[in-house]
Amino acid sequence: MNQLADRPKWNWDVVWEHLPAIWGGMVVIIQATLAGITIAMILGLFLALGRRSERRWISWPFAAFIDFIRSTPLLIQLFFVFFALPEMGIVLGARTSLILGLGVHYATYASEAYRAGIDAVDKGQWEAATALNLGTGTTWQKVVLPQAIPKVIPALGNFLVAMIKDAPLGSSIGVAGVLFVARSIGSQTFFYVETMTMAGILFLVVSVPAALFVQFLERKYGYEAA
Amino acid sequence: MVTKPPETPKSEMMVRMRKVTKAFGENVVLRELDLDVAPGEKVVIIGPSGSGKTTILRVAMTLERPDSGTVEIDGRHLYHQEKNGELVTANEKHIRSVRSDVSMVFQHFNLFPHMTALENVTLAPIKVLGKSKEEAEESAVRLLESVGLGDKTTHRPSELSGGQKQRVAIARSLAIDPKVMCFDEVTSALDPELVGEVLGVLRKLAEEGDMTMMLVTHEMGFASEMADRVVMFDHGRILEDGPPSQIFKEPAHDRTKSFLKAVLQH
Numbered sequence: 001m002n003q004l005a006d007r008p009k010w011n012w013d014v015v016w017e018h019l020p021a022i023w024g025g026m027v028v029i030i031q032a033t034l035a036g037i038t039i040a041m042i043l044g045l046f047l048a049l050g051r052r053s054e055r056r057w058i059s060w061p062f063a064a065f066i067d068f069i070r071s072t073p074l075l076i077q078l079f080f081v082f083f084a085l086p087e088m089g090i091v092l093g094a095r096t097s098l099i100l101g102l103g104v105h106y107a108t109y110a111s112e113a114y115r116a117g118i119d120a121v122d123k124g125q126w127e128a129a130t131a132l133n134l135g136t137g138t139t140w141q142k143v144v145l146p147q148a149i150p151k152v153i154p155a156l157g158n159f160l161v162a163m164i165k166d167a168p169l170g171s172s173i174g175v176a177g178v179l180f181v182a183r184s185i186g187s188q189t190f191f192y193v194e195t196m197t198m199a200g201i202l203f204l205v206v207s208v209p210a211a212l213f214v215q216f217l218e219r220k221y222g223y224e225a226a
Numbered sequence: 227m228v229t230k231p232p233e234t235p236k237s238e239m240m241v242r243m244r245k246v247t248k249a250f251g252e253n254v255v256l257r258e259l260d261l262d263v264a265p266g267e268k269v270v271i272i273g274p275s276g277s278g279k280t281t282i283l284r285v286a287m288t289l290e291r292p293d294s295g296t297v298e299i300d301g302r303h304l305y306h307q308e309k310n311g312e313l314v315t316a317n318e319k320h321i322r323s324v325r326s327d328v329s330m331v332f333q334h335f336n337l338f339p340h341m342t343a344l345e346n347v348t349l350a351p352i353k354v355l356g357k358s359k360e361e362a363e364e365s366a367v368r369l370l371e372s373v374g375l376g377d378k379t380t381h382r383p384s385e386l387s388g389g390q391k392q393r394v395a396i397a398r399s400l401a402i403d404p405k406v407m408c409f410d411e412v413t414s415a416l417d418p419e420l421v422g423e424v425l426g427v428l429r430k431l432a433e434e435g436d437m438t439m440m441l442v443t444h445e446m447g448f449a450s451e452m453a454d455r456v457v458m459f460d461h462g463r464i465l466e467d468g469p470p471s472q473i474f475k476e477p478a479h480d481r482t483k484s485f486l487k488a489v490l491q492h
Contacts, residue, residue: 128337128338131289131399132350132354132398132399133350135322135353143338147338147339147340
């Protein structure tokens with residue numbers, strides 16, 4: 001009791017001693033987020049194209065999958081990947097499970113953003129592609145997606161920032177992310193204020209530049225419509 | 227003795243439409259319409275809005291699929307193909323092959339905004355005709371020069387005026403070397419002072435002679451000057467059809483008279 005009463009308000013020694021370990025946890029989060037957003041961007045586009053298919057037997061399963069993932073919590077999906085998939089013979093490590101869970105979860109959101117971006121491309125662009133007899137592949141690659149994707153970048157950027165904040169959920173399946181590390185240091189040293197503050201500041205250090213990066217991309221890819 | 231080549235059933239016409247019908251829901255836009263356009267002919271289509279004049283161009287361009295009837299481009303069926311001596315609905319590959327003879331210029335230009343003028347013009351020649359980049363750029367520069375935009379090759383559409391955009395769009399369509407060009411109210415979206423430069427390009431193209439042109443326009447002065455034939459549409463049918471001198475000076479139908487009066491007063 002006495003010890004706690006004498007405890008200084010803020011202990012810089014604790015900060016400097018444990019900063020590398022907590023930063024190490026942050027790096028785990030950054031890696032998982034970067035891998036997750038990569039999956040989300042690629043899989044999201046694939047889901048969007050599948051859902052846009054004119055063939056009902058293709059679009060319907062895509063729509064059902066997207067709605068199912070979007071309406072269940074990420075935490076349950078992480079538990080499913082980490083604890084339930086092994087029962088079906090698919091064993092993934094904790095980090096891989098986190099990356100896959102984040103990637104698939106955000107892919108469904110990204111797919112809706114892509115869909116809106118694709119729908120926002122003027123109908124006249126498709127008609128011009130027909131008038132020039134462009135093939136389907138060229139029309140998508142050269143005409144539609146180069147116009148749709150810049151419109152999607154702000155949304156993808158928001159997903160990136162949101163994903164950084166969701167990634168600590170990985171601690172629930174044993175990923176040694178920043179939250180996991182900060183809590184375990186806190187529980188050993190009882191310097192919870194310092195460790196958790198460090199964790200929070202490290203999040204800011206990462207997510208603020210990420211948000212600025214997104215703004216930069218928006219400016220870079222913005223152009224006036226013809 | 228010279229043997230006569232076998233008689234082919236191929237149509238002499240560049241565009242041949244028979245009993246083309248198209249409805250949007252309850253609204254019948256084309257009613258069993260027949261239209262022939264000879265190679266090199268310049269046909270101007272006029273008529274009130276909703277008469278089907280734009281739709282007929284869009285049918286020729288495959289932007290609208292007709293509900294029934296046949297369309298032939300340079301003797302080849304556009305929407306049908308022969309299978310065991312019978313005409314059956316064409317697959318996309320066939321449609322695409324026949325469509326390569328047709329191109330279209332739009333009211334709102336529909337340039338690709340993320341590409342320069344040069345890239346707009348070279349995309350199809352590279353991707354569709356399989357030309358090399360150098361070859362495509364060389365002929366694109368020549369085309370852009372021919373529409374008076376030799377100095378705008380590196381400009382994006384957002385940096386061009388309406389008239390300049392439309393001239394790039396014309397060059398872009400010409401670059402795929404079509405036999406038939408459809409022009410759908412190509413000056414309607416332009417400021418009045420920019421109309422002349424686009425009409426000038428069309429006039430020059432018409433004077434070169436070879437191109438078969440179908441134009442929907444409200445520029446009656448221009449039409450009477452360059453058209454070989456004027457076709458008046460009304461309610462999805464051709465009301466009358468003849469040389470501009472006849473349609474503009476001595477129209478046979480009151481409907482044509484009142485339409486022309488309304489347009490010319492404007």
